[in-house]
Amino acid sequence: MSTTLTDGPAAGVVGTRMLRREDPALLSGEARFVHDLVVPGALHLVLVRSPYAHARVISVDLSAALASPGVVAAFSGAELAGEWGSPMPCAWPVTADMQSPSHLPVAVDEVCYVGDAVAAVVAASQAEAQDAAAAVAVAYEELPAAVDLEDAASDRVLAHSALTSNRAYTWELVPDAAAVERAFADAAVTVRERYVQQRLIPAAMEPRGVCVVPQPFGGEYVVYSATQIPHILRTMLGITAGVPEERIRVVAPSVGGGFGSKLDVYAEELLCLALARRLRKPVRWSEERSEAAQATIHGRGQVQEIELAADTEGRVAAVRVRLLADMGAYLQLVTPGVPLLGAFLYHGVYDVPAYAFTCTGVFTNKTPTDAYRGAGRPEATYAIERAIDALARKVGVDPQEVRRRNFIQADKFPYSSPAGLVFDSGNYEAALDAALELIGYEELREAQARRRGEGATRQLGVGISSYVEMCGLAPSRVLASLNYVAGGWEAATVRMLPTGKAQVVTGASPHGQGHVTSWSMIVADKLGVSPEDVEVLHSDTAVSPLGLDTYGSRSLSVGGTAIALAADRLIDKARLLAAHRLEVAPEDLSLSAGQFSVRGSPSSAIGLGTLAFEAFTAHDLPEGMEPNLEASATYDPTNFTFPFGTHVAVVEVDTETGKVDLVRYAAVDDCGNQINPLIVDGQVHGGIVQGVAQALFEEAVYDGEGNLLTTTFTDYLVPAASELPSFSLGRTVTPSPSNPMGVKGIGEAGTIAATPAVVNAVVDALSHLGVEEMAMPVTPERVWRSIGASASGTGGGR
Amino acid sequence: MIPASFEYRRAGSVEQALGWLSEDPDSTKLLAGGHSLLPLMKLRLATPGVLVDVGRVPGLSYVRDAGDHVAVGALTRHRDVEISDVARAHVPLLAHVAGQVGDPQVRHRGTIGGSIAHGDPASDLPAAVLALDGVLVIDGPRGRREVGAGDFFRGFLETALAPDEMLTEIRVRKAPGGWAFQKFNRRAQDWAIVGVAAVVNGGARVALVNMGATTVRARGTEEALAAGAGIAEAAARAPEGLEPPSDLQGSAEYRRHLATVLVRRALEEATAAGG
Incomplete structure (x- = not known):
């Protein structure tokens, strides 16, 4: 595939920077989120949560709560235990011997993290439910808590008294162990690094919310949830709450972000359903911000050890990785699989012959972890991109040059990776060149040398990160090989309405991505209608019965492809009808801007709008043709897609205070063909900020007893615009050969690339002072201590 | 994020506010802009029985x-x-x-x-x-x-x-001489990890943010300057006698160090500005 250095061609509306159709409603406050839904008579659920990281529940006294004003009901975990058809679901048993402690929505006799629910209170208002929840008296017997990940891995303290080890599983990807051993034995240079991926709190703008409305007759329930996965949720709710699946309708109204945190099945969703069933009333729950910090999954949480075997020129012969992954207290929907999504990418964009990866999942007495924007791939990219910089320092070669020497070359695609994937297309050097040009790399190096020479207080650092990710989750057969219990397809229906408007039904479930805009652009070009005349229906299992929802940069390359295929099928049918009406053979017709015309006789033509009406009235259809123009497609991708790019961060570090200022940032991303470059820009912007946030600001901090200390935005530092420079964005376009539109996905790229770029820049700013280690987040105090430690010769940051 | 229940009264004058305050001073709080009190109430760290809103009392904004x-x-x-x-x-x-x-x-x-x-x-x-x-x-x-x-x-x-x-x-x-304010934080909206307010006008007054249980003066620095020390030497004495907090944003040791750097920068800036 060839690479071009522009946004790509724009024949119709696809490829243009059309403003998002979603935004007027979102910006004006017209959009309705779960908490905004007015449901008369709804009861409010509030949970009593464990203040201990690990404890036995001796007793739960609900009497004071039940006597509290407005209270309708209150339950202990034991009283609710009969509601559950099965424990909370984990859909990804990565190994046959994986351990998974039983996980109920409300704990019965043992709580395993601060925030684990122990009782449920239902009242007429949220305020009354909160007051009553504070009156529930729970007697605990505190147990030792496994808090630190590496300590937990030693089994010194067990996170669950029912388990004999904290080890959930060990998963290996070692295609050729002997080759790896040989490469390290022969290596002139080795690099061995240890990195900590701190825990992150997803902090979506909208916290979670659920409202379950029982229908008056027939035992049916409408579940409104702030979720990314209405379809998966419906199935899982049915199984876990013991309600037949067809009696549950899940609706995701406007959803204010997720970043993976709403790719889950949560206790509160199950509780609202079970309590609505038990109390025969609508039951709702709205998460509070501090509650979200401990009751919604965390991201990351790994200790990584990465080794490179290389020659003196910096050419890498082998990569060997050992991970400890913090599962938290329980396995949520895809918790154990998150490290596996990175397992194939620890050699990054480099052509490395020998590869070995091992991961052990470990239980701790902390909030469960699960997928968080990038899920496994940011962790992998961080490790290899930091290690490549370490190698560059060791062999004394510029970091951009070391990358060049190791890149998978453009003529090697499709590239069979050492981890067993086939990378679809790529041109890594083109993206690197464009990024260095955009940032003015040579001038920056000169400026850096000047400041070093002057001994300036504010030192300059430049950090590079070249990345590749696997997106478009996922080919169902590959998921089977990884023991995931569902497929990776997506479904769509496209129909023409009698008035010539188009309607799209998708199984993808947007929560900020701009799907309505993108899908209407695709269909507009296919059918020759205006994007405004395309209605997109989504996120309601009654409207789109089939779907696997939105995560893993899959919506466009999988869901969008299904839409494009359905539109093509609709056109195939319309062509037959057009041929019938124009009395020509179908193959004599060409389609342009929604008009079928006879080749060589352009005055003989008929529009799709007219055909839609003809198909609707069905007065004169060809023999055997069904009425209406409608077609469906379910697309199962044949391969992942592999977006890539290079980001460059420029920081200034105040060597007296340790303060790091990100002063410039350039990103060149290649996500194949773009439907809407403006939406791509938005995804890259947000992704960069989230990546920078991990590098410099955010960390879920626990104390030694397992108390979460960062439960407000005063302590959990989500950066704002004031902490960031303007980003310089560029793009190369290398279409994917794996799907008809040549698209790849862009939802996670910024997050994946930015974190190592920024930390590499900080180390680069200080390397002349002897600083090589830098833990995340790079706080001013850490930087100050690193400089001091290096100056006094004790080495290493803290 | 819902405060415990309380009674709300809106005062029309200082006298009315003081009258209500005197009825039960220990469980009554004055509410003005609400940017310190309301977060504490929402976290239920403060649970006043009566809130007296003085926000609309006339004549107190000038x-x-x-x-x-x-x-x-x-x-x-x-x-x-x-x-x-x-x-x-x-x-x-x-x-x-x-x-x-x-x-x-x-x-x-x-x-x-x-x-x-x-x-x-x-x-x-x-x-x-x-x-x-x-x-x-x-x-x-x-x-x-x-x-x-x-x-x-x-x-x-x-x-x-x-x-x-x-x-x-x-x-x-009125402070016609040189002045400076150094605020050190990680995000623009945050409280200072350490802050320094300096007024240089013949003598120097240096006050510190977040270097103890209250806002405090950097007495060591002020004494050194009065005794004729240079800025760097005086700034090095900024944390003298102070017990800054340790929290998620910085240890006490780091705050002491920051105080020396920020006081030096503040004094240099204030002096350059005409102190």
Whole structure:
């Protein structure tokens, strides 16, 4: 595939920077989120949560709560235990011997993290439910808590008294162990690094919310949830709450972000359903911000050890990785699989012959972890991109040059990776060149040398990160090989309405991505209608019965492809009808801007709008043709897609205070063909900020007893615009050969690339002072201590 | 994030507010901009039985030239202090610091009286008022009294205000000389990890943010300067005798170090600006 250095061609509306159709409603406050839904008579659920990281529940006294004003009901975990058809679901048993402690929505006799629910209170208002929840008296017997990940891995303290080890599983990807051993034995240079991926709190703008409305007759329930996965949720709710699946309708109204945190099945969703069933009333729950910090999954949480075997020129012969992954207290929907999504990418964009990866999942007495924007791939990219910089320092070669020497070359695609994937297309050097040009790399190096020479207080650092990710989750057969219990397809229906408007039904479930805009652009070009005349229906299992929802940069390359295929099928049918009406053979017709015309006789033509009406009235259809123009497609991708790019961060570090200022940032991303470059820009912007946030600001901090200390935005530092420079964005376009539109996905790229770029820049700013280690987040105090430690010769940051 | 239930009363005058306050001073709180009190109530760290809203009491929002000093009404919003011509002309430090508090939303709601009365050592304005040798005017059932800033801040969230009293005016001496404010934080909207307000006018007054249980003066630095020491030498004594907190944003050791750097920078800046 060839690479071009522009946004790509724009024949119709696809490829243009059309403003998002979603935004007027979102910006004006017209959009309705779960908490905004007015449901008369709804009861409010509030949970009593464990203040201990690990404890036995001796007793739960609900009497004071039940006597509290407005209270309708209150339950202990034991009283609710009969509601559950099965424990909370984990859909990804990565190994046959994986351990998974039983996980109920409300704990019965043992709580395993601060925030684990122990009782449920239902009242007429949220305020009354909160007051009553504070009156529930729970007697605990505190147990030792496994808090630190590496300590937990030693089994010194067990996170669950029912388990004999904290080890959930060990998963290996070692295609050729002997080759790896040989490469390290022969290596002139080795690099061995240890990195900590701190825990992150997803902090979506909208916290979670659920409202379950029982229908008056027939035992049916409408579940409104702030979720990314209405379809998966419906199935899982049915199984876990013991309600037949067809009696549950899940609706995701406007959803204010997720970043993976709403790719889950949560206790509160199950509780609202079970309590609505038990109390025969609508039951709702709205998460509070501090509650979200401990009751919604965390991201990351790994200790990584990465080794490179290389020659003196910096050419890498082998990569060997050992991970400890913090599962938290329980396995949520895809918790154990998150490290596996990175397992194939620890050699990054480099052509490395020998590869070995091992991961052990470990239980701790902390909030469960699960997928968080990038899920496994940011962790992998961080490790290899930091290690490549370490190698560059060791062999004394510029970091951009070391990358060049190791890149998978453009003529090697499709590239069979050492981890067993086939990378679809790529041109890594083109993206690197464009990024260095955009940032003015040579001038920056000169400026850096000047400041070093002057001994300036504010030192300059430049950090590079070249990345590749696997997106478009996922080919169902590959998921089977990884023991995931569902497929990776997506479904769509496209129909023409009698008035010539188009309607799209998708199984993808947007929560900020701009799907309505993108899908209407695709269909507009296919059918020759205006994007405004395309209605997109989504996120309601009654409207789109089939779907696997939105995560893993899959919506466009999988869901969008299904839409494009359905539109093509609709056109195939319309062509037959057009041929019938124009009395020509179908193959004599060409389609342009929604008009079928006879080749060589352009005055003989008929529009799709007219055909839609003809198909609707069905007065004169060809023999055997069904009425209406409608077609469906379910697309199962044949391969992942592999977006890539290079980001460059420029920081200034105040060597007296340790303060790091990100002063410039350039990103060149290649996500194949773009439907809407403006939406791509938005995804890259947000992704960069989230990546920078991990590098410099955010960390879920626990104390030694397992108390979460960062439960407000005063302590959990989500950066704002004031902490960031303007980003310089560029793009190369290398279409994917794996799907008809040549698209790849862009939802996670910024997050994946930015974190190592920024930390590499900080180390680069200080390397002349002897600083090589830098833990995340790079706080001013850490930087100050690193400089001091290096100056006094004790080495290493803290 | 829902506070415990409370009774809400809106006062139309200082006298009415003081009357309600005197009924049950220990469980009654005055509400002005609400930017310190309401978060505490939402986290249920504060559970007052009665809230007396003084936000609409007339006549308490002003910045006046009062001869040798500038008088600021307790209900003056940070933004109004920031853009006041009188403040900018005569106490530019105060105007500047008011523009550094929190973020624009906070500055348009929060009041100088609320910030001072809250007595948070991490707040910026108490340090500015201390550096400017301010006087706090207090009204209460026993009449009006004036307390110097040095005597006003007593401990963590503890001031010279009795539970039945109300801060009504802040007076700061005109400071025509050099001044500087150094605020060190990780995000623009955050409280300072350490902050320094310095006024250099013949002598020097240096007040520190977040270096103890209250806003404090850097006595070691001030003494050194008075004894003729250079800026760097004086700044090195900034943390002398102080016990800064350790928290998620920085250890006490790091804060001591920051104080030396920031005091030096503040003194250099204030001196260069005409001190």
